[in-house]
Amino acid sequence: MGRLKVFKKLVKDSIDISTHGTRKYHLWMAFLTAVMLAGMYCYAIQLKEGLVVTGMTDRVSWGLYISNFTFLVGVAAAAVMLVMPTYVLHDVDFKQAVLIGEGVAVAALLMCLAFVVADMGGPSVLWHMIPGLGVFNFPNSMLTWDVLVLNGYLFINITIPFYILFRHYQGKEALSRVYVPGAFLSVFWAVGIHLVTAFLYQGLQARPFWNNALLGPRFLASAFAAGPALIILVLSVIRKHTDFPLPDKTIKKIALVVTVAAQINLIMLGSELFKEFYAPTHHSESAYYLYFGLHGKHALMPWIWTAIPLNIIATITLTFHKFRNNLTILYICCFLLFVAIWIEKGFGLIVPGFIPGPYGKIVEYLPTGIEIGVTLGIWAMGAFVFTILARTAIGIETGKLRLKS
Amino acid sequence: MSTNNKKWFSLNLTNKKKQAPSSGCGCGKSEGGCGSHGQQTQQRKDGFDQVLGANMDRRNAFKQLTASLLAGAGAVSTACSVSSSDTAKEKAQIDWEEQFKGNYKLMTEEEKKSTVDRLVRKHQLKTEDTLNMSSKSAEEDVLFGYAFNISKCQGYMDCVSACVEENNQDRDSQMEYIRIHEMKDGKGLNFGEADDNYYHEVPADGHFYMGTQCFHCDNPPCVEVCPVQATWKEPDGIVVVDYDWCVGCRYCMAACPYDGRRFNWKTPEVPQEEVNKNQHYLGNRLRKKGVMEKCTFCIQRSRKGENPACVEACPTGARIFGNLLDPNSTLRWVLENKKVFRLKEDLGTDPKFWYFMD
Numbered sequence: 001m002g003r004l005k006v007f008k009k010l011v012k013d014s015i016d017i018s019t020h021g022t023r024k025y026h027l028w029m030a031f032l033t034a035v036m037l038a039g040m041y042c043y044a045i046q047l048k049e050g051l052v053v054t055g056m057t058d059r060v061s062w063g064l065y066i067s068n069f070t071f072l073v074g075v076a077a078a079a080v081m082l083v084m085p086t087y088v089l090h091d092v093d094f095k096q097a098v099l100i101g102e103g104v105a106v107a108a109l110l111m112c113l114a115f116v117v118a119d120m121g122g123p124s125v126l127w128h129m130i131p132g133l134g135v136f137n138f139p140n141s142m143l144t145w146d147v148l149v150l151n152g153y154l155f156i157n158i159t160i161p162f163y164i165l166f167r168h169y170q171g172k173e174a175l176s177r178v179y180v181p182g183a184f185l186s187v188f189w190a191v192g193i194h195l196v197t198a199f200l201y202q203g204l205q206a207r208p209f210w211n212n213a214l215l216g217p218r219f220l221a222s223a224f225a226a227g228p229a230l231i232i233l234v235l236s237v238i239r240k241h242t243d244f245p246l247p248d249k250t251i252k253k254i255a256l257v258v259t260v261a262a263q264i265n266l267i268m269l270g271s272e273l274f275k276e277f278y279a280p281t282h283h284s285e286s287a288y289y290l291y292f293g294l295h296g297k298h299a300l301m302p303w304i305w306t307a308i309p310l311n312i313i314a315t316i317t318l319t320f321h322k323f324r325n326n327l328t329i330l331y332i333c334c335f336l337l338f339v340a341i342w343i344e345k346g347f348g349l350i351v352p353g354f355i356p357g358p359y360g361k362i363v364e365y366l367p368t369g370i371e372i373g374v375t376l377g378i379w380a381m382g383a384f385v386f387t388i389l390a391r392t393a394i395g396i397e398t399g400k401l402r403l404k405s
Numbered sequence: 406m407s408t409n410n411k412k413w414f415s416l417n418l419t420n421k422k423k424q425a426p427s428s429g430c431g432c433g434k435s436e437g438g439c440g441s442h443g444q445q446t447q448q449r450k451d452g453f454d455q456v457l458g459a460n461m462d463r464r465n466a467f468k469q470l471t472a473s474l475l476a477g478a479g480a481v482s483t484a485c486s487v488s489s490s491d492t493a494k495e496k497a498q499i500d501w502e503e504q505f506k507g508n509y510k511l512m513t514e515e516e517k518k519s520t521v522d523r524l525v526r527k528h529q530l531k532t533e534d535t536l537n538m539s540s541k542s543a544e545e546d547v548l549f550g551y552a553f554n555i556s557k558c559q560g561y562m563d564c565v566s567a568c569v570e571e572n573n574q575d576r577d578s579q580m581e582y583i584r585i586h587e588m589k590d591g592k593g594l595n596f597g598e599a600d601d602n603y604y605h606e607v608p609a610d611g612h613f614y615m616g617t618q619c620f621h622c623d624n625p626p627c628v629e630v631c632p633v634q635a636t637w638k639e640p641d642g643i644v645v646v647d648y649d650w651c652v653g654c655r656y657c658m659a660a661c662p663y664d665g666r667r668f669n670w671k672t673p674e675v676p677q678e679e680v681n682k683n684q685h686y687l688g689n690r691l692r693k694k695g696v697m698e699k700c701t702f703c704i705q706r707s708r709k710g711e712n713p714a715c716v717e718a719c720p721t722g723a724r725i726f727g728n729l730l731d732p733n734s735t736l737r738w739v740l741e742n743k744k745v746f747r748l749k750e751d752l753g754t755d756p757k758f759w760y761f762m763d
Contacts, residue, residue, distance in 0.1 A: 120654055
């Protein structure tokens with residue numbers, strides 16, 4: 001049978017398994033579809049009226065979209081923390097989780113691209129950015145680097161699991177000499193996507209809040225905490241609702257990754273706070289605004305003072321083996337950590353970069369309903385894509401989905 | 406004073422001389438005769454040709470086809486329809502060509518002219534007004550600069566309103582390129598405590614005024630970061646935006662340390678009778694939503710040898726505009742005889758905008 005025919009059958013089987021399921025599954029997918037539709041409606045309004053329907057202004061010109069984009073690049077990069085032990089270090093305990101991790105990465109990358117497109121003023125002329133067809137300002141603009149690395153990473157993360165699943169679907173063993181080079185590449189690439197995304201901000205001399213050498217490493221540390229934390233949560237759901245074999249050992253090993261990354265992240269946070277507040281300069285104003293408010297304006301204070309305690313509590317709890325090995329506590333901590341880093345790296349990083357403005361003007365930013373609607377829609381899209389990918393992968397891995405010849 | 410003793414020594418003033426041969430031919434002549442001039446004319450394809458005539462592999466071809474199909478479907482259906490009027494067809498044809506034209510920076514003179522013609526015709530079809538739009542390039546041996554006299558400015562903001570009228574800015578959102586900062590005497594240049602949004606009689610007691618706008622940096626960070634080269638520095642030093650090439654990512658806005666850039670958050674609206682019809686492609690032509698814009702030193706005026714609108718409107722003479730390469734210009738006199746300074750020089754942006762006091 002030709003490969004194309006097998007592929008056709010795989011797609012058909014995948015659609016089949018994605019459209020059939022328990023009542024709960026159907027409710028979940030219906031819910032996601034409804035949120036996506038609402039998001040598309042909001043986006044249609046934004047397309048018609050322009051970005052004026054968002055809370056962004058000339059003073060704070062990036063907001064919720066770019067915040068989510070930044071955070072999700074980290075989630076995508078985190079798949080490497082599962083890929084490396086499985087394919088490179090041959091740790092069998094990770095083997096079951098890695099396909100799920102890669103699925104999360106694919107969904108996160110699609111969400112990243114969607115957030116960038118949602119943030120564009122002229123999506124109809126985005127072809128100007130296609131290398132060869134438009135004018136690609138490479139290597140000067142870090143944004144062009146980001147376009148390259150994100151799409152490259154998406155390609156790697158689609159092809160490797162696809163190859164493995166495609167072989168397993170036909171009842172064949174996946175050949176390690178085919179996919180291991182790709183896995184090696186993806187390890188470096190993952191670090192690359194997040195460092196490049198950090199450089200996007202780090203390279204701007206106009207914004208002292210971002211223009212610091214720690215931003216890149218801190219991005220990596222927080223990503224390797226938040227990403228695997230999300231994967232643990234996803235695995236817990238999969239364990240509960242499917243018969244996909246996931247031993248406790250796997251989850252506990254990922255939990256160790258989360259813990260170490262969260263600890264490093266906390267050290268870096270301490271270093272950052274020390275630098276901003278021990279000998280505050282003119283350049284510390286954004287940090288002052290973020291943590292304590294400036295001239296009576298303090299819209300971000302509730303956010304950051306939610307994030308910091310959550311972060312500290314979760315990290316300290318995870319540090320103790322006894323707590324970490326209790327799965328219920330682990331899930332709660334992972335959730336807290338995920339939320340804390342989402343705030344810190346999204347809102348807490350992007351918005352204060354613009355406040356105070358280049359001449360000290362403080363104009364605050366709050367997202368509008370339409371912005372939130374589009375954001376929720378994109379998150380729902382990510383969850384939708386992931387559910388379909390995971391269902392197919394689990395079907396193949398548990399042997400339910402096999403090529404019938 | 407000797408001309409070598411320039412206060413703007415860090416600017417790359419020899420730029421032009423280096424560039425001159427590169428725009429022509431290696432032989433240094435423009436008439437031809439060295440044999441390599443024939444190829445020169447074909448080298449740069451742009452506009453419609455840049456896209457449709459480009460060598461492309463199958464992948465690119467597919468990408469482009471999908472893009473064109475989506476965007477062009479509407480245009481084509483109008484253009485091919487028997488029932489549509491001729492003007493509707495012409496408009497559809499113009500829209501199609503405008504959608505797929507290239508980056509202005511890379512266009513030949515001919516292509517620049519044809520896109521300007523299309524835009525003028527489009528406006529004519531829409532409003533029956535005839536615009537006078539120019540695509541004039543930079544003159545040789547011109548590098549524009551600006552000086553601002555802090556002692557003279559009284560905060561009248563005539564420059565701001567003249568700028569808005571001259572440059573066809575959106576009236577609704579009150580977009581302004583210039584900001585006048587009202588500062589307290591005795592506090593020095595304290596931007597943090599300054600007010601750039603005052604509504605009271607000026608000059609207010611115990612205050613002085615300072616204007617900011619795009620400084621047309623010689624090393625502009627905004628140009629570096631643009632992913633599609635929709636913004637660049639012209640040979641006469643003006644930093645411009647191709648409004649039709651901009652994708653609206655606002656990265657340049659984040660990169661600008663001087664708050665010099667503005668974004669069209671909605672469709673800009675200028676009442677038809679208030680539209681300034683003397684336009685330049687890179688200057689004050691009507692913008693659309695979702696693109697960046699900024700001060701261009703009124704490129705439509707300055708390239709004709711006139712002063713920008715803000716300079717002309719200023720009742721106090723606080724604003725001085727001129728050619729940095731002309732040793733007899735007022736601007737050069739100011740730079741050589743006054744204690745001038747620039748903002749945020751530590752960032753290495755090299756603004757071509759100086760402040761001084763009497």
